[in-house]
Amino acid sequence: MSDDLLDKDLLRISNLNVQFRTSEGVFKAVRDVSISIRSGETLGIVGESGSGKSVTALSIMNLIPNPPGEIKGDIFFNGQNLREMSLEEVRKVRGNEISMIFQEPMTSLNPIHTCGKQIMEPLLLHKGFTKHEAKARTIELLKMVGIPLPEQRFKEYPHQLSGGMRQRIMIAMALACRPKLLLADEPTTALDVTIQAQILELMKNLRNEIDSAIIMITHDLGIITEMCHSVAVMYAGQVVESSPLKELIREPLHPYTEGLLRSIPTITKEKQRLYTIDGTVPSPFNMPPGCSFQPRCKYSNAICSEQTPDLIHVSEERAVRCWRHAENIGIGNRSVLHG
Amino acid sequence: MGLLKYTARRLVFLAFLVIGVSLVVFVISHSVPSDPVLANLSQRNIDNQEMVDSFKAKWGLDKPMYTQYFIYVGNLVKGDMGTSIRTQRPVMDDLKKYFPATIELAIFSIIIAVFFGMLFGIISAIKRNSAIDQIIRGISVVGVSVPSFWLGLMFLLLFYVNLGIAPGPGRISPYLAPPVAVTNLYVIDALLAGDWSLAVDALQHLLLPGLVLGSFTMGLITRTTRSSLLEVMSLDFIRTARAKGLTEKMIIMRHALGNALIPVVTVIGIGFGNLLGGMVLVETIFAWPGIGQYAYKAAGNLDFPAIIGVSILISINYVVINLIVDLLYGILDPRVRYN
Numbered sequence: 095m096s097d098d099l100l101d102k103d104l105l106r107i108s109n110l111n112v113q114f115r116t117s118e119g120v121f122k123a124v125r126d127v128s129i130s131i132r133s134g135e136t137l138g139i140v141g142e143s144g145s146g147k148s149v150t151a152l153s154i155m156n157l158i159p160n161p162p163g164e165i166k167g168d169i170f171f172n173g174q175n176l177r178e179m180s181l182e183e184v185r186k187v188r189g190n191e192i193s194m195i196f197q198e199p200m201t202s203l204n205p206i207h208t209c210g211k212q213i214m215e216p217l218l219l220h221k222g223f224t225k226h227e228a229k230a231r232t233i234e235l236l237k238m239v240g241i242p243l244p245e246q247r248f249k250e251y252p253h254q255l256s257g258g259m260r261q262r263i264m265i266a267m268a269l270a271c272r273p274k275l276l277l278a279d280e281p282t283t284a285l286d287v288t289i290q291a292q293i294l295e296l297m298k299n300l301r302n303e304i305d306s307a308i309i310m311i312t313h314d315l316g317i318i319t320e321m322c323h324s325v326a327v328m329y330a331g332q333v334v335e336s337s338p339l340k341e342l343i344r345e346p347l348h349p350y351t352e353g354l355l356r357s358i359p360t361i362t363k364e365k366q367r368l369y370t371i372d373g374t375v376p377s378p379f380n381m382p383p384g385c386s387f388q389p390r391c392k393y394s395n396a397i398c399s400e401q402t403p404d405l406i407h408v409s410e411e412r413a414v415r416c417w418r419h420a421e422n423i424g425i426g427n428r429s430v431l432h433g
Numbered sequence: 434m435g436l437l438k439y440t441a442r443r444l445v446f447l448a449f450l451v452i453g454v455s456l457v458v459f460v461i462s463h464s465v466p467s468d469p470v471l472a473n474l475s476q477r478n479i480d481n482q483e484m485v486d487s488f489k490a491k492w493g494l495d496k497p498m499y500t501q502y503f504i505y506v507g508n509l510v511k512g513d514m515g516t517s518i519r520t521q522r523p524v525m526d527d528l529k530k531y532f533p534a535t536i537e538l539a540i541f542s543i544i545i546a547v548f549f550g551m552l553f554g555i556i557s558a559i560k561r562n563s564a565i566d567q568i569i570r571g572i573s574v575v576g577v578s579v580p581s582f583w584l585g586l587m588f589l590l591l592f593y594v595n596l597g598i599a600p601g602p603g604r605i606s607p608y609l610a611p612p613v614a615v616t617n618l619y620v621i622d623a624l625l626a627g628d629w630s631l632a633v634d635a636l637q638h639l640l641l642p643g644l645v646l647g648s649f650t651m652g653l654i655t656r657t658t659r660s661s662l663l664e665v666m667s668l669d670f671i672r673t674a675r676a677k678g679l680t681e682k683m684i685i686m687r688h689a690l691g692n693a694l695i696p697v698v699t700v701i702g703i704g705f706g707n708l709l710g711g712m713v714l715v716e717t718i719f720a721w722p723g724i725g726q727y728a729y730k731a732a733g734n735l736d737f738p739a740i741i742g743v744s745i746l747i748s749i750n751y752v753v754i755n756l757i758v759d760l761l762y763g764i765l766d767p768r769v770r771y772n
């Protein structure tokens with residue numbers, strides 16, 4: 095990749111590998127993931143449960159517990175490699191320039207501090223706000239995420255709030271310092287549709303107002319189509335396809351993506367049947383040789399079960415990890431012969 | 434406001450508990466096959482029917498059990514617990530005389546146990562699996578498992594007899610006069626009188642018995658603090674705190690400790706119970722003129738008024754400790770406070 099491109103990317107992850115050493119063996123949760131995102135853009139990450147979406151996001155923040163986790167690879171943020179920064183430098187970025195909305199709203203708040211205090215914390219830490227200023231900003235944030243009676247909620251403890259409310263507290267906390275990069279891990283799962291729309295709108299505003307970038311992890315393809323410029327599809331720890339949104343919808347390249355898109359119920363179709371992809375994700379301790387998707391793939395052929403496909407750039411902006419497309423551009427044939 | 438209401442509720446509960454405890458102690462002591470008339474009046478008075486009648490009337494012994502109980506409580510409220518057979522003094526006066534020595538020792542040893550127990554536990558957790566962690570864990574096992582009478586004798590032998598660096602038994606050195614009685618806690622009274630050297634002398638005398646008495650509690654608190662802190666550090670909200678960019682020290686102080694101390698409070702309550710139990714032995718070994726020794730001698734002489742008095746006093750102590758523990762829960766954990 096040229097230096098020119100490097101500069102435009104707010105975040106560029108290359109060859110991220112995360113593994114966990116468990117009693118059952120070494121478990122590769124994320125394998126050779128490379129993604130990049132520019133300011134003002136939203137990148138969606140989709141994939142089945144356990145495909146490594148959260149682990150990828152946590153790695154950016156360097157929040158993978160070690161032991162058992164080990165991170166390898168480069169993560170460039172604003173041209174600086176987060177992996178090579180000292181912990182002290184990483185701390186200045188965390189919660190300030192990069193923040194994260196966690197997938198677990200029920201347990202991600204400290205039960206013994208008031209919600210207000212927890213939201214204020216990053217403001218006091220990074221922005222040098224006085225308590226008074228931080229409180230005013232916090233009340234404003236609470237209003238922004240659609241929390242009624244913000245002054246009262248400010249003083250309440252997490253256990254006094256519902257799951258949806260806690261989720262919104264988490265969102266307010268993540269937005270507090272107006273981060274340049276927001277990692278949103280299933281941010282709206284616990285929320286009802288109205289609030290969900292409101293929160294998505296809020297994130298869009300943040301993105302447009304201060305030119306932030308958002309990584310949106312979700313199972314909900316509706317959110318992806320609504321919010322994202324580009325999409326990375328993950329399967330068994332790998333990015334199997336990355337593409338701008340429109341092209342992906344128009345013409346999914348990877349058989350798994352194709353299956354995912356067919357699983358969206360569309361009202362126009364007569365039969366509103368939910369398509370599901372047959373089979374299950376292979377066990378990480380027992381990955382099939384060759385393509386990880388091979389056991390479930392209807393296009394699989396001989397080479398698929400023998401050699402692992404690389405991520406192949408089929409165009410400037412699209413990449414896919416599948417032999418079918420390697421063959422299309424003439425890489426696969428050689429490998430078949432050699433294999 | 435939650436805390437005030439909570440305290441008020443606990444205080445009402447305390448009143449009921451004291452009534453209950455006095456009833457149980459009263460019933461038990463009156464079911465013991467012994468004649469209070471014989472026990473309390475001298476031989477000559479027993480022959481004097483008038484004296485016997487007036488004694489019986491005073492304690493209501495001629496009335497049914499429940500009336501007796503009310504008379505007993507009536508006397509108790511007026512501060513009359515009868516006269517000790519052994520000392521021939523009102524039990525109330527004896528308790529007033531001996532209790533401060535005990536409470537001074539108990540408070541001292543619980544402070545030592547809580548302070549060092551928590552300190553060691555925190556160090557142990559932060560430096561998990563290091564040499565210092567191993568040493569601390571070794572000490573805490575010793576503290577929990579070695580009987581206090583043995584530890585007491587060993588301490589006296591080593592520090593007083595062999596090394597000569599600790600003072601001998603008693604509350605102060607024999608050549609010193611006790612401070613002017615205000616609280617009857619010598620250290621405090623000496624400080625009130627402005628007599629520093631006396632305060633230091635009293636503190637030095639507290640050291641060995643205090644350590645021996647608190648060793649079990651200290652070991653227990655160390656272990657609980659360590660495991661509790663380690664557990665809390667792996668929870669989701671600690672990850673949130675990290676994601677905010679807080680330093681490890683801030684995370685421990687602001688987010689982890691408060692949560693980790695909740696189970697430690699339970700252990701402090703248990704430890705205090707153990708402390709009162711160990712009091713008899715430790716006071717005897719260190720010639721400490723407290724309630725433990727008084728109870729020991731009263732039991733030896735079948736001095737029932739004294740035994741009942743001590744029982745009630747100890748029960749009240751337990752109740753007060755439980756109250757303090759409950760209040761600590763309320764202070765530490767908003768989930769308790771708001772229920």
Ligand SMILES: Nc1ncnc2c1ncn2[C@@H]1O[C@H](COP(=O)(O)OP(=O)(O)OP(=O)(O)O)[C@@H](O)[C@H]1O
Nearest residue numbers: 114123142143144145146147148149150159162197
């Ligand atoms: N601390 C950990 N120790 C061991 N394994 C872990 C740890 N954290 C995550 N994993 C494993 O890594 C794999 C990927 O997990 P991850 O949370 O990234 O999945 P995900 O794509 O976010 O799934 P979901 O949609 O369910 O959130 C999972 O199999 C998970 O069990």
Ligand code: SF4
Nearest residue numbers: 385388391398416417
């Ligand atoms: S490489 Fe083969 S098995 Fe894998 S997705 Fe492509 S066609 Fe299917």
Ligand SMILES: [Mg+2]
Nearest residue numbers: 147148197279
């Ligand atoms: Mg996840």
